[in-house]
Amino acid sequence: MTDIGFIETRRGRLACRRRAGRGPTLIFLPGYLSDMEGGKASALDAWAEREGRAMLRFDYGGCGASPGNFREQILAGWRDDALAAIDSVEGRVVLVGSSMGGWLMLLAALARPERVAALVGIAAAPDFTDWGFTDEQKRIILEQGALEEPSPYSDEPYVTTRGFWESGEALRLLGGGIDIDCPVRLLHGMDDADVPWEISLAVADRLRSADVQALLVKGGDHRLSREGDLQLLVATVSALMERP
Secondary structure, eight states, X not given: OOOEEEEEETTEEEEEEEEOOEEEEEEEEOOTTOOXXXXXXXXXXXXXXXXXXEXXXXXXXXXXXXXXXXXXXXXXXXXXXXXXXHHTSSSOEEEEEETHHHHHHHHHHHHOTTTEEEEEEESOOTTHHHHTXXXXXHHHHHHHSEEEEOOTTOSSXXXXXXHHHHHHHHTOOTTSOBOOOSOEEEEEETTOSSSOTHHHHHHHHHXXXXXXXXXXXXXXXXXXXXXXXHHHHHHHHHHHHTOO
């Protein structure tokens, strides 16, 4: 495993793990309440090590090994963290975004079109501040300042603050075309209980790129972390990395 280093940004330091190798550099964008040590990021890093590929993993501000208060983070801030990660490497990049990371990869590609060679979404969840909450949950967020719910993935509660929710609402993408032209692959489990697989089809429909594929995985859940799911992810990334 590569050692933990740091990316210096205007928002503070971001913990990261860098792997030297052939480009383009693979950059993994975790989901909400996740970090760079998860199963999908680790599987891709192991592939990058075997293939001599450059890879960068990092934690958003307030997450994992990066300093900061999680409750003070907003989507726009994490988008800026993703841009700082891109700016910290040379040459073109391939972004892999899991869940919320799939939203951030789209925002980053819109901001750095000349740097992004391809995108891979895993249960990409753009605009989840809109479709991911009931009207009652939105009312609680706005009136009480935060919503806390049990998380099936952690002992810590799933917290959504008003600041994060309002930032997400200001960065919604699905209301119109998404002006991204690079190749895009969207993987989504059909048994995903958190992000409906129809969201990936909506993203595919709105992308301007002519090279877009959405792959639905029968029996796959939100995490898509079974051995076969990870093999599919690695194969998808590998095929894109070999393109000229």
